[in-house]
Amino acid sequence: MSRANLFAFLLLFLLLGLWEAGCRIFAVPLFILPPPSIIVSTAVLKAPLILPHAFTTGLEILCGIALALAVAIPLAMAMFSCSWLEKALSPFLVASQAIPVFALAPLLVVWLGYGIASKILMASIIIFFPITVSLLEGFKSCDREYRVLFHLMGAGFWQTMRLLYWPWALPHFFAGLRVGVTVATIGAVIGEWVGAQRGLGYLMIQANARLKVDLVFAVILWLSVMGLLLWFAVGWLEKRSIRHRGGQLAFNTV
Amino acid sequence: MLSVSGLTKVFDQHPVFSGFDLRVQQNRFAVLLGPSGCGKSSFFDLLTGVIEAEGGSISWLGREVEHLGTIAAYMHQKDLLLPWFTLAENSLLPAKTAGEERRQAAARVDKLFVRMGIDGYQDHYPHQVSGGMRQRCALVRTLMFDRDLILLDEPLSALDSITRKSLQSLLLLLQSEFKRTLVMISHDVDEALLLADDLYILSARPMQIVKKIRLHSPQPRRFDDPELLAMKSDILETLEGDLDHVPG
Structure with missing residues (x-):
């Protein structure tokens, strides 16, 4: 284990230890702040209760990512291939970011109902922007000399896209996707807070109202683990698709 | 002329x-x-x-x-090899975009690799070989323009x-x-x-x-x-x- 890892683990255990000790010494009531040991045991023991909700939230996040990709990839390609389109659409993209997206959550629930559709849309609206922008930047970062080479080879747009631009932009794309998957979780949970019948956000609100703070923390723990899993999944995908490049990864995977 | x-x-x-x-x-x-x-x-x-x-x-x-x-074919001071393709795949690009039959093109590439003194490195990736070898590969690609x-x-x-x-x-x-x-x-x-x-x-x-x-x-x-x-x-x-x- 490297020195940095060792230090990180020590720090983690020290903080958890302080928390645990503080709760016990000052006899903090469970409904204010439960100690980490209780949180972990609740997260494990209440798994049968939490799991179906986690499944719903996970489904919302994954569908949200898929929807965002389905829009972002063609849009980035179109904006890249056509400079007037880029100029025309850029202000809209920026403006869409100026809207506090979370404030849209109640509206989305009104329009799309309490089911998973409103949460999927919420998650995808949030992550659509970073993915589009990073992919577009990736395409545009392709060196001029390579474009000249493909021009001389007489390659058409799609051929150049497949052989040159797309693989070139992959590191940028994954950088955007990494940012995206972490905020997608937030989007889904906020959607559930506003109005839902299941999901981890719904479970949290219910537990909070009943002062079951240990369950609230247990759900947060589950959400964090799901976020981490997504993060690592993207890292794994990135490593798989960007191998052979001699250290040209966008991120150094943890 | x-x-x-x-x-x-x-x-x-x-x-x-x-x-x-x-x-x-x-x-x-x-x-x-x-x-x-x-x-x-x-x-x-x-x-x-x-x-x-x-x-x-x-x-x-x-x-x-x-x-x-x-x-015209074109060769630049940068080798312009794509890092996600092997040397052979890089050399095949002009044939690919021209729609040439792959097996025939691959045979031509192999011959040129021998002539340029980089035979045996077909399946290496650009970052695995020296700058001189990369430029030799770029030469092969230039010739593959035909x-x-x-x-x-x-x-x-x-x-x-x-x-x-x-x-x-x-x-x-x-x-x-x-x-x-x-x-x-x-x-x-x-x-x-x-x-x-x-x-x-x-x-x-x-x-x-x-x-x-x-x-x-x-x-x-x-x-x-x-x-x-x-x-x-x-x-x-x-x-x-x-x-x-x-x-x-």
């Missing part, structure tokens, strides 16, 4: 080309030698249609063409002097064995003297040919050839004389 006449282009109100003419006979090795910033690279961009000229005409083998984009005219944009200037020497002889091979017509831009007088049949000394802004020299010394040439040495000092004088007129 490659014939360029009356090429005209203005960048930011500077006439970089005003009526530039160039004629290169088939199967010759032409080297355009000029100070950096005289517009050599823009010249290739105009030839290949990457930027549009404001005036002038280009013809190849007696037929007037819009540009050389579909006629075009008679090759534009060389300072192809060896990023290499160390030892690697460079062996690649110079491979460049000569493009002419002697593969019968290509070569137009190279360079700012290296020694290299130009070693390789060129026809040497064009350029001046800057607008780019003009100040002097055309025909070299008759047979290949392989040596650096210390007295005839070349005499020419070198002559060329340097021309280049420096020209620089005196450049403001700043």
Whole structure:
């Protein structure tokens, strides 16, 4: 284990230890702040209760990512291939970011109902922007000399896209996707807070109202683990698709 | 014959080309030698249609063409190998875009790998081999264009002097064995003297040919050839004389 890892683990255990000790010494009531040991045991023991909700939230996040990709990839390609389109659409993209997206959550629930559709849309609206922008930047970062080479080879747009631009932009794309998957979780949970019948956000609100703070923390723990899993999944995908490049990864995977 | 006449282009109100003419006979090795910033690279961009000229005409083998984009192959000082493809896959790109049958193209690539001295490295990735080997692979790719005219944009200037020497002889091979017509831009007088049949000394802004020299010394040439040495000092004088007129 490297020195940095060792230090990180020590720090983690020290903080958890302080928390645990503080709760016990000052006899903090469970409904204010439960100690980490209780949180972990609740997260494990209440798994049968939490799991179906986690499944719903996970489904919302994954569908949200898929929807965002389905829009972002063609849009980035179109904006890249056509400079007037880029100029025309850029202000809209920026403006869409100026809207506090979370404030849209109640509206989305009104329009799309309490089911998973409103949460999927919420998650995808949030992550659509970073993915589009990073992919577009990736395409545009392709060196001029390579474009000249493909021009001389007489390659058409799609051929150049497949052989040159797309693989070139992959590191940028994954950088955007990494940012995206972490905020997608937030989007889904906020959607559930506003109005839902299941999901981890719904479970949290219910537990909070009943002062079951240990369950609230247990759900947060589950959400964090799901976020981490997504993060690592993207890292794994990135490593798989960007191998052979001699250290040209966008991120150094943890 | 490659014939360029009356090429005209203005960048930011500077006439970089005003009526530039160039004629290169088939199967010759032409080297355009000029100070950096005289517009050599823009010249290739105009030839290949990457930027549009404001005036002038280009013809190849007696037929007037819009540009050389579909006629010439191109080799740059960067090897321009794609890091996600193996050396063989990189070399196959021109055949792929031209729709050539893959097996036949792969056989041609293999032969060229042998000829360029990188046989056995077909399945290596660019970052796994040296700069010299990458540039040899770029040479294979250039030949895989299967075009008679090759534009060389300072192809060896990023290499160390030892690697460079062996690649110079491979460049000569493009002419002697593969019968290509070569137009190279360079700012290296020694290299130009070693390789060129026809040497064009350029001046800057607008780019003009100040002097055309025909070299008759047979290949392989040596650096210390007295005839070349005499020419070198002559060329340097021309280049420096020209620089005196450049403001700043």
